[in-house]
């Protein structure tokens with residue numbers, strides 16, 4: 290448990306809303322702690338010491354389906370068959386037909402709106418089909434095959450079978466990352482499976498290998514078995530992992546995220562130079578938007594031979610704003626997080642570099658901040674091209690109307706965010722920055738830039754449905770209702786609360802010691818399988 294918790298803290302940038310760990314001790318008994326909140330808030334020495342056992346699964350959650358309810362914190366658990374614990378990174382796109390299948394055929398009850406609970410139950414259903422008293426690896430591979438056949442979308446998953454071992458698999462397009470590494474332990478080996486290699490580095494694990502798209506691995510006391518389950522599909526890792534989501538010190542699918550961001554800065558420098566020349570503007574200083582754009586901005590500045598200055602100072606205690614729930618909270622936190630130093634802005638033409646402009650929340654605020662402290666001209670350069678389409682594979686940007694580049698050309702985007710000029714990387718340059726580091730990968734999921742979705746099954750009707758389902762205000766409503774329904778909070782009077790208050794309210798019931806009976810069915814200590 291201590292190592293899993295340490296690993297989760299290294300993955301905190303992937304999900305700030307909820308976290309959890311379930312371990313498996315003697316006699317296949319599971320021990321659980323999960324709740325809404327950051328890793329440092331939910332886990333302390335006391336709670337960790339109660340998570341017994343030699344294997345376990347952890348998760349940090351950034352909701353892309355369902356709500357922010359405690360009951361949707363992961364890992365999930367089902368008792369039948371065998372006792373399964375499950376953690377999912379990604380997002381499914383055929384949840385509606387899967388729900389129907391659960392109801393009409395599998396007769397399994399899904400208690401939340403989480404696609405991950407649904408995926409676990411599809412997995413459990415397929416395991417159940419083997420009808421065995423004791424399961425073996427062959428049965429598990431067969432069950433994963435059945436599951437991959439039914440499920441559409443992005444899923445990088447880790448499962449644990451009570452007293453048996455750990456299973457990991459990745460969707461046939463390999464959209465979200467997952468890999469594993471080993472460490473010598475006496476005569477045998479310890480194994481770690483994680484979304485990002487940084488977790489392995491920190492724990493002293495070596496020989497990091499990615500789980501291949503459509504592959505499953507099983508780790509037991511006897512070692513590891515790997516099996517290619519799904520037939521050939523387009524390998525399309527999400528390029529947004531490299532642009533923003535992953536830590537720079539991770540290596541994903543053989544590509545150093547850090548190197549890819551350096552290359553993005555280099556490529557963007559050429560574009561910036563050309564555009565500035567044409568507009569007859571010179572810039573005095575390059576300023577990154579901490580944290581993610583730093584690596585790219587430094588390379589860009591070096592190539593342009595313009596001074597690089599940390600003009601925005603980040604409050605290290607405020608997390609990522611893009612993955613916060615609700616526009617009000619995101620907006621407020623950009624101001625809490627960043628402060629502009631007048632001495633770097635006053636009377637200068639500044640080139641602010643960010644990794645991406647998505648809703649425009651960050652750029653709008655920081656451009657105003659730059660102007661407030663006396664910047665002459667504010668030019669913004671983005672390492673990613675304009676984002677005009679929703680992400681349906683695990684980055685929570687489901688609604689086109691929320692995207693600042695939707696229905697706007699570059700000049701209109703500049704006007705909207707208050708910049709004198711906005712310069713976007715081209716898509717071929719972005720793809721090349723990443724791909725040159727691993728030319729064997731032929732394509733990346735670039736759906737947020739192109740509107741082409743590699744899994745199929747994402748048409749106009751689906752996008753409209755998603756937009757309605759997950760519009761910011763509907764989500765807030767859904768959360769209030771589910772708080773009322775599941776947690777006895779009295780959903781009625783909560784309707785008038787602000788988004789921040791609602792989030793606070795959700796957090797207030799997140800007692801890590803499990804003494805609060807309102808946190809949902811799965812949130813109790815010493816769950817016995």
Ligand SMILES: O=P(O)(O)OC[C@H]1O[C@H](OP(=O)(O)OP(=O)(O)O)[C@H](O)[C@@H]1O
Nearest residue numbers: 580581609610611646647648649650651
């Ligand atoms: O246009 P927007 O909707 O604002 O989204 C884009 C911004 O959000 C992210 O920063 P975030 O604060 O999440 O994290 P960071 O500290 O890792 O840069 C990203 O790095 C951009 O700065």
Ligand SMILES: NC(=O)CC[C@H](N)C(=O)O
Nearest residue numbers: 351352353354377378379
């Ligand atoms: N970021 C994630 O991995 C999201 C997992 C899952 N779709 C959820 O909303 O809980």
Ligand SMILES: [Mg+2]
Nearest residue numbers: 578579580581
């Ligand atoms: Mg940022």
